[in-house]
Amino acid sequence: MSFVDSERRVLSGMRPSGRLHIGHYHGVLKNWIRLQHEYECFFCIVDWHALTTDYDEVSGISQLVMDMAVDWLAAGVSPSSATLFIQSQVPEHAELHLLLSMICPLGWLERVPSYKERQEPQQSKDLSTYGFLGYPLLQAADILLYRAGVVPVGVDQLPHIEFCRDIARRFNHMYGREPGFELKAEAAIVKLGKKTATLYNNLRRAFQEQGDVEALETARALLKDQQSITLGDKERLFGYLEGGGKVILPEPQALLSDAPKLSGLDGRKMAKSNGNAIFLRDSSSEVEEKIKRMPTDPARVHRNDPGEPERCPVWPLHQVYSSADTCAWVQQGCREAGIGCLECKGPLIDAVCKELQPIQLRAVDYQNSPDLVRNILAEGAEHARDEARETLSEVRLALGLNYR
Ligand code: TRP
Ligand code: SF4
Numbered sequence: 021m022s023f024v025d026s027e028r029r030v031l032s033g034m035r036p037s038g039r040l041h042i043g044h045y046h047g048v049l050k051n052w053i054r055l056q057h058e059y060e061c062f063f064c065i066v067d068w069h070a071l072t073t074d075y076d077e078v079s080g081i082s083q084l085v086m087d088m089a090v091d092w093l094a095a096g097v098s099p100s101s102a103t104l105f106i107q108s109q110v111p112e113h114a115e116l117h118l119l120l121s122m123i124c125p126l127g128w129l130e131r132v133p134s135y136k137e138r139q140e141p142q143q144s145k146d147l148s149t150y151g152f153l154g155y156p157l158l159q160a161a162d163i164l165l166y167r168a169g170v171v172p173v174g175v176d177q178l179p180h181i182e183f184c185r186d187i188a189r190r191f192n193h194m195y196g197r198e199p200g201f202e203l204k205a206e207a208a209i210v211k212l213g214k215k216t217a218t219l220y221n222n223l224r225r226a227f228q229e230q231g232d233v234e235a236l237e238t239a240r241a242l243l244k245d246q247q248s249i250t251l252g253d254k255e256r257l258f259g260y261l262e263g264g265g266k267v268i269l270p271e272p273q274a275l276l277s278d279a280p281k282l283s284g285l286d287g288r289k290m291a292k293s294n295g296n297a298i299f300l301r302d303s304s305s306e307v308e309e310k311i312k313r314m315p316t317d318p319a320r321v322h323r324n325d326p327g328e329p330e331r332c333p334v335w336p337l338h339q340v341y342s343s344a345d346t347c348a349w350v351q352q353g354c355r356e357a358g359i360g361c362l363e364c365k366g367p368l369i370d371a372v373c374k375e376l377q378p379i380q381l382r383a384v385d386y387q388n389s390p391d392l393v394r395n396i397l398a399e400g401a402e403h404a405r406d407e408a409r410e411t412l413s414e415v416r417l418a419l420g421l422n423y424r
Contacts, residue, residue: 024410026169026270030059033066033107033162036084040091041297042372043282043290045379046340049095051172051277052102061102062166062404065089065397068107068114072155073147089393091300094383105400107162112408117154117161119415123190124157125231132156133179160184164191164269165408172275181274186233188269189262193228195418196268205260208253212246224261236261268418269411282340285314287333301383304373311337311369316361317354327354327361334365341371 032052040049055061065085071078085106092104107113129135134156138147159180163171164187171181209217219242226235239261243254281289284296291297298310314334317327329335329351338350346367353359386393416422 024167024270024407025060026167026272028059028170029166029168030055030061030170030172030275031064031163031166031168031272032062032172033064033069033159034088035070036065036067036081036088037292038080038084038087039299039301040088040095041290041292041299042376043284043297044091045095045300046282047174047277047279048172049092049097051279053096053098055172056098056101059170062168062407063092063097063102063104064107064162064404065105066107066159066162068158069155072149072151072158073145075149075151086390086393089397090383090386093386093393093396094379095300096379099396099400103400103403104396105404106397109397109401110165110404110408112405112412113158113161113165115412116165116408116415117158119419120157120161120164120187120191121154123194124154124187128183128186128231129153129156132183156180156183157187160187163272164188165411166404167270167411169270169272170275171272172277175276178274178276181272185271186231188271190228190231191269192267193262201256201259205256208249208256208260211249211253212257213248216242216246220257227261268414280336280340283333283336285310285333287315287336298372300376300379302376303380304376307372307376308369311365311372312362314365316364320354320357320361323360324357326357329354334361334368337368337372341368341375 032048034048052061052063065088067081067085070081070084074081089104093099097104130153135153137143138152156179160183163181163184171184173181209220212220220239223235223239223242226232227239240258243257243261246254249257284290284294285298286294286296288294288296298307302310311334316334317329317332319325319331320327329338332354335350338347342350349359350364354364413422
């Protein structure tokens with residue numbers, strides 16, 4: 021059996037959305053760049069995930085993938101420290117997804133928030149497809165295929181990581197048991213006493229047969245309170261709830277970044293679709309234009325009207341980009357009408373341009389060498405496949421699919 025130090029392994033994925041903006045940089049990429057030196061990192065461009073929603077607009081996908089890869093590299097995600105690859109170049113993701121689909125209760129997928137929301141009648145596009153329903157399972161396969169223990173994601177992804185853990189647990193329960201374990205566990209149940217044993221059995225059945233996660237929680241709480249059995253038996257019964265025995269697919273943990281969400285030019289969340297983003301490859305004059313056009317506190321109609329930074333979308337950007345001194349200058353100058361809005365925006369424009377400059381220099385190099393980028397991704401896929409095959413051979417063995 022191959023050993024993987026899950027705790028030290030990171031996997032994360034991003035949909036191929038083309039050129040990235042400074043929100044991605046502060047929210048995600050800077051975190052990855054830090055992690056790549058501390059962990060064994062796999063960063064995946066999840067092109068199949070894009071198809072789960074955008075199956076009707078597939079023509080531009082390879083360009084979106086390339087643009088995003090260039091931005092990852094330009095920002096400092098390094099192929100010498102991390103493995104960068106495209107999901108569809110590692111077909112093992114599909115095989116694991118298929119095998120996991122056999123044991124994935126429909127109810128678990130139907131109650132994932134991202135699916136429930138898209139089924140609301142006011143949604144413009146019909147996403148009652150097999151692919152979209154199964155999207156969290158594909159994501160679970162992305163993670164479990166590498167036995168990654170650490171998954172850096174935003175809060176919106178927490179239900180998906182929880183779902184992934186549930187799937188891993190169910191898989192291990194069904195296929196990871198070792199001989200002798202079951203008998204010992206059954207003997208421990210008897211020691212609980214008749215009433216508690218019946219309760220335990222019912223809850224365990226509800227979890228295993230219907231995937232009832234609440235029953236699992238209740239059973240765990242029940243076990244915690246048991247005084248009459250040994251610690252060893254208690255451990256066994258915890259394991260027996262979820263399978264116990266051998267862990268084939270370790271349960272991952274979400275790693276939330278502490279970076280605050282960067283707001284966009286209009287104060288809403290920065291997003292390409294909101295048309296309020298500053299892109300990593302915007303030129304200095306575009307950055308200047310965009311920031312100069314930003315709305316400010318509506319109370320400042322005239323230069324002499326005092327304002328309030330808390331009501332101004334420029335302020336959150338200062339908080340990310342400016343020194344404490346500059347922030348104090350903004351707050352005081354704004355509230356006392358000591359500075360004008362254009363004056364206030366000056367240091368921000370400079371700071372954003374300064375941050376983007378080295379990124380853009382690297383981006384030009386990568387953009388001019390598409391073969392280099394393709395090679396990096398191909399090598400990443402090769403390495404990812406080696407790791408993926410190791411996991412899949414364990415999985416195939418556990419499922420009895422080991423033909424010779
Ligand atoms: N679902 C994630 C998103 O929309 C992208 C994703 C796919 C992902 N597979 C992943 C994230 C695996 C982390 C790990 O942002
Ligand atoms: Fe916004 Fe600065 Fe103008 Fe105040 S001075 S309203 S913070 S741009």
